[in-house]
Amino acid sequence: MGQRLFAVTVVLVVLSCAACQSEGNSAQVSTTAAAPSGGEPAVVASDLDVPWGIALLPDGTALIAERDSGTVRHLQANGDTTVVGDVPGVAAQGESGLLGLAVSPAYASDRTIYAYLTTNDDNRVVTLRFDGTGLGEPTPILTGIPAGSIHDGGRIAFGPDGKLYVATGEAGDRPRAQDPSSLGGKILRINPDGSIPADNPTPGSPVWSLGHRNVQGLAWDDAGRMWATEFGANTWDEVNLIRPGANYGWPEVEGKSGEAGFVDPVVQWPTGDASPSGIAFLDGSLWVAALRGERLWRIPVGGDGTLGEPQSLFEGEFGRLRTVVATPGGDLWFSTSNRDGRGNPGDGDDRILMLRL
Structure with a gap:
């Protein structure tokens, strides 16, 4: 069944695009801010079933991955x-x-989409061709990522360097995060064909950073700095500034520790305020979707990479928030995830909303 956009203005924006607690300065605040000048969010799509990945296509349309069904939907320019x-x-x-x-950065010529999925054996990254109407068969390019019912990571994104970055979790086995031979609890970096870049920190390894519990958000700012969100266990959720080869401490530490050999988060929240999933950079700020916290966080980023005070937006208005995407037209899309970690219905259907900045 197709779904319509609720406002013609939203359709025009689409056309204008250019191209569980687990899912529960170090800032430690809950500052509530008014909505940005663009006002309240508008609905882009509704009646979705746990939308997780959102991929904007060069023609201004988008593909949406539904977690539990394994279905990919095409959000077309007319709003269906x-x-x-x-x-x-x-x-x-x-x-x-x-x-x-x-x-794919070369989508205009190769029509390739990348997906992160769980199989009966592992988590993996596959490629699929999309001809505008249907998907081709998947081709695995990275396999063997530990899988479980919790802490599966799952975010994939191309960086400014043209490499594919893959966020993974330790799948409930904490020591994996510190094991350099495991792909769990890491941020990985591969070439578009799945091969390992020659300039990765460890020759022959896709590991870019380690010591992560469960990363579900990756973003780069205008200066090329890489940021990632991470779920804490009982005390602190995190935003981290990612550096190649760095160790972010899990399970030895959670949140800021000051311990030698581990990189402290640049932002931390009590777990009830966040459970941060998706992250995007737009209009000089990082935007973080919070699941348990049921809000959108805005974190100003200075030119030197220093962060301003996090601001809490739309607290409790839309339920659990999962994914955030910055559109080429300068708007922010974010999705709800109002089913719990076991697929049980939450408070209504899931949606994608648009915030005009």
């Missing part, structure tokens, strides 16, 4: 969403399933 395929092999359980999506 249509099913374009089910990704085979998806084994959804708890937090796992069909997760992140990314668009």
